[in-house]
Amino acid sequence: xxxxxxxxxxxxxxxxxxxxxxxxxxxxxxxxxxxxxxxxxxxxxxxxxxxxxxxxxxxxxxxxxxxxxxxxxxxxxxxxxxxxxxxxxxxxxxxxxxxxxxxxxxxxxxxxxxxxxxxxxxxxxxxxxxxxxxxxxxxxxxxxxxxxxxxxxxxxxxxxxxxxxxxxxxxxxxxxxxxxxxxxxxxxxxxxxxxxxxxxxxxxxxxxxxxxxxxxxxxxxxxxxxxxxxxxxxxxxxxxxxxx
Amino acid sequence: xxxxxxxxxxxxxxxxxxxxxxxxxxxxxxxxxxxxxxxxxxxxxxxxxxxxxxxxxxxxxxxxxxxxxxxxxxxxxxxxxxxxxxxxxxxxxxxxxxxxxxxxxxxxxxxxxxxxxxxxxxxxxxxxxxxxxxxxxxxxxxxxxxxxxxxxxxxxxxxxxxxxxxxxxxxxxxxxxxxxxxxxxxxxxxxxxxxxxxxxxxxxxxxxxxxxxxxxxxxxxxxxxxxxxxxxxxxxxxxxxxxxxxxxxxxxxxxxxxxxxxxxxxxxxxxxxxxxxxxxxxxxxxxxxxxxxxxxxxxxxxxxxxxxx
Numbered sequence: 065x066x067x068x069x070x071x072x073x074x075x076x077x078x079x080x081x082x083x084x085x086x087x088x089x090x091x092x093x094x095x096x097x098x099x100x101x102x103x104x105x106x107x108x109x110x111x112x113x114x115x116x117x118x119x120x121x122x123x124x125x126x127x128x129x130x131x132x133x134x135x136x137x138x139x140x141x142x143x144x145x146x147x148x149x150x151x152x153x154x155x156x157x158x159x160x161x162x163x164x165x166x167x168x169x170x171x172x173x174x175x176x177x178x179x180x181x182x183x184x185x186x187x188x189x190x191x192x193x194x195x196x197x198x199x200x201x202x203x204x205x206x207x208x209x210x211x212x213x214x215x216x217x218x219x220x221x222x223x224x225x226x227x228x229x230x231x232x233x234x235x236x237x238x239x240x241x242x243x244x245x246x247x248x249x250x251x252x253x254x255x256x257x258x259x260x261x262x263x264x265x266x267x268x269x270x271x272x273x274x275x276x277x278x279x280x281x282x283x284x285x286x287x288x289x290x291x292x293x294x295x296x297x298x299x300x301x302x303x304x305x306x307x308x
Numbered sequence: 309x310x311x312x313x314x315x316x317x318x319x320x321x322x323x324x325x326x327x328x329x330x331x332x333x334x335x336x337x338x339x340x341x342x343x344x345x346x347x348x349x350x351x352x353x354x355x356x357x358x359x360x361x362x363x364x365x366x367x368x369x370x371x372x373x374x375x376x377x378x379x380x381x382x383x384x385x386x387x388x389x390x391x392x393x394x395x396x397x398x399x400x401x402x403x404x405x406x407x408x409x410x411x412x413x414x415x416x417x418x419x420x421x422x423x424x425x426x427x428x429x430x431x432x433x434x435x436x437x438x439x440x441x442x443x444x445x446x447x448x449x450x451x452x453x454x455x456x457x458x459x460x461x462x463x464x465x466x467x468x469x470x471x472x473x474x475x476x477x478x479x480x481x482x483x484x485x486x487x488x489x490x491x492x493x494x495x496x497x498x499x500x501x502x503x504x505x506x507x508x509x510x511x512x513x514x515x516x517x518x519x520x521x522x523x524x525x526x527x528x529x530x531x532x533x534x535x536x537x538x539x540x541x542x543x544x545x546x547x548x549x550x551x552x553x554x555x556x557x558x559x560x561x562x563x564x565x566x567x568x569x570x571x572x573x574x575x576x577x578x579x580x581x582x583x584x585x586x587x588x589x590x591x592x593x594x595x596x597x598x599x600x601x602x603x604x605x606x607x608x609x610x611x612x613x614x615x616x617x
Contacts, residue, residue, distance in 0.1 A: 072413045076399070083401050154395035158458065161359050162414040163387035301362045305322065 065167050073164070073172025074179070077146045081180060087141050091180045094134050095188035102127040103195035110199065117203050124196060124208055125271045126264055128217050131185055131192075133257045135226045138181035140250025143233035146173045148246040151237065151307060160300050170234065170298045177230045182223065189218055216276040224283035229253045231290035238297045238307045310337040312466050312497045313358060317367035320353050327353040329521045330367065335466075335514075338495035340488070342502060342512030346613055349519045351501045352394065355468050358499070360385050372465050387415065390459030394470040394501075396451045400444030404435055404454050407443055408461050415462035422461070429457035433487065449480025456487065467491065470501040485511060509605045523612040531608045539601045540577050540584060542570045545594040554591035558583060 081087055109115050115123060150156045159169065193209035200208055229250065236249040260279065264271045296302075313335035320328040328350040335341040345351050356362045358371055360382035372388045374381035399407055405426060412422035430436040433453040438446070443454060452472060459467060472488070473481040488511055491498060502508050508515050509528045517523040517531070524531055544551065547565055555563055560580065561573025574580045577600045588595060 069414065072410070076402070076410045079406075080399065080401050153397065153400065154393070155397040155399055157361070157393045157395070158391060158397045158411075158455070159414075160361055161386055161389070161391035161393075162411065163383045163416075164414060165383070304356060304361055 065165060065171070067171075069164050069168045070171040070175060073159075073169055074175035077142070077173060077176030078179065081142055081145065081176065084145060087145055088180070090141055091138050092184045094138060095131060095181075095185045096191075098130050098134060099188035099191040099195070102130070102192060103199055106196065106199045110203075114203055117205075120200055120204060121208060122270070124200070125213050126261065127192075127196075128189075128214050129257075129261050129264070129271055131189055132217060132221050132225050133254050133261060135181050135185050135222050136229050136253045136257045137251050138184075139177040139226050139229045140233045140236075140247055140253065142180060143173065143177040143230050144237065144243050144246035144250055146176055147234060147237040148240060148243045151303075152241060152243065156303060160303065166299050167295070170295065174227075174230050174234075177233065178223075178226055182226055185222060186218065189214070212273050213271075213276060216273060216280060220280040221276060221283065224280055224287055225257065227287045228283055228290060231287065231294040234294040235290070235297050238302065311335070311370075312337050312339075313341075313369070313371055313499065315354075315358070315367065315369040318354070318357060318364055318369050319366045320350070320357055320362070321365045326520060328357070328518075331518070331522050333516055333522065333525060335497060335499060337497055339514060340492045340498040340500060340512045342500050342508035342515040343518060344503060344505065344508055344515055344609060345518040346503065351518060352470055354518070355391075355470055355499065355501055359389055359391050359468055387462070388465045390462070390464035390467045392452075392455050392459045392467070392469040392472055394474060396455035398443040398446075398451055398454060398458070401442060403440050403442055404430060404446070405439040407454060408458055411458050412461045417462050425461050425463065426457075429460055432490075433457055434483075447480070449476050449483065452476060452480065452484055453487070456484065466497045466499060468499045468501075471503070472500070473502070473504060473507060481507075505606045505609055515605070517609055517612050519613055524608070528605055532605050533608075538574055538577050540572045540574050540581055541599045541601055542572065542584070542588060542593075543596040543598075544568050544570065544588070545596060548592060550591040551588055551593040554587040554593075555584065558587055560584070 106115065150159070193214065197207045197209050232253055233246065233250045236246050240246045240249065260269070260271075263269045269275055311334050313333070315334070316332050318328060318331040319326065331350075331354060343351050343354065353362070357364050358369060358376060360371075360376055364377055369376035371385045374385045374388075376382070376385065399410070402410065408426045408430070409422060412425065417425065426439075427436065430439055433456065435450060435453060435457070438450070443451060446454065456469075456472065459469075469488070473484050476484065485507060488498065488500070492511065492513075500508070500512060512528065514525065514527055515531055516525040545568065547568055547570060551570075552563065552565070555570070555572060558580075561575070563573075564571040572584060574584070581598065581600070585595060585598060
């Protein structure tokens, strides 16, 4: 596999995505909103006496998990556009006729779907951490971020969640003929992560470092399983003869 | 002469459906080869097999000397061919220049060569002035020309074209045909899928007629003679029942009336025309003109396709 070829495909898709303002803004806006929303909640609460220091670290962990929920759906907008969009516009066939391998095309499209959400999420997470530290330092007496928990979330859980979302989008893309339908199906990816979050809120699990590592491990296994299915789906012959 | 395409008993089945059945043909270097057939005849499936886009079920095929069906050769074949699909499949949000530049990169054309080729083909096809315009704003004809330029960006050894003039207005279709003829003069090997018989006759040096199976193959002239039928066309002042009765008594081929014109199928017009004219005149017909026309490629095509049904 030639990584240079995959990058050529990714660069073209990134250029197209930049020109599709609705997709581009959507990908940036959601994590950015989270970066300001949670510090705003803390700021508002501080006017009403503030959140007790003993409760803050657990609450901030829960807030951080929202970045995972965000990236579970963000790449689907790009992946749907770059795969289903090309399928609808019939631009996949000439691409498949070039001396590229199926894996290079799949990798290129995956990189294009991976980069904007992760960059937007990381940038938003930095803003979020700075604001939270500024707002909670007087209560906690120490800087809550960066910590191991956010490290696991940003460096393990978020990339693995994004990969899962992209792989699922590839599989969904073979079954639908409409970018919006692919988007809606991809949007369902937030459900398992929302369940985890609600379970933490209900006290069924805690989002501590051990459990975050277990979640990362489960995601790794799911990624490996979906990689097998998405690679089997993204084959020239399948695309040209079986994709609906 | 080098064989650029060599297929032997090439077969493609989709489940229980046979799309292409034991196709044997070859295309020589520099030849424009027409591939005719009705919808669903297996033309696109054949092109997709030869371009290594889909696998073959059985048989063998070589393109530019490389084996179709061999994984390693497939990449080499795709690097040596240019492909114009029936749907142009351009990136509508990219400019004409960006579309070609992207494909040039995928075909690993060096940057200076890419720039030179993009300018050359866009100029040749009358699109250079529109190079920075998004392809989505182009007319159908301009998009088709851009798709052809895209297929030529790496100077391929063989160009596969799938219905390149379908859905184009007559003027755009003419421009595309003229460009294909230009490529023919440059001795480019072209495999042209079409169901435009006139186009095939004018452009192609040899033609194959496919209807899942290969029905016929040869030069346009050779195919025209396949039906064996020739026609005598008689222009009369008026066609009467007496004239028609007189002709029917001669036991000729099919007689078709079109207003005051009669077309009579004859096996040997030189021998039969004097008798035909005599019968018409004796029946009171006033003959304005008599001419002989050969069967056309269309006749041959329709005969072969109908016979198979």
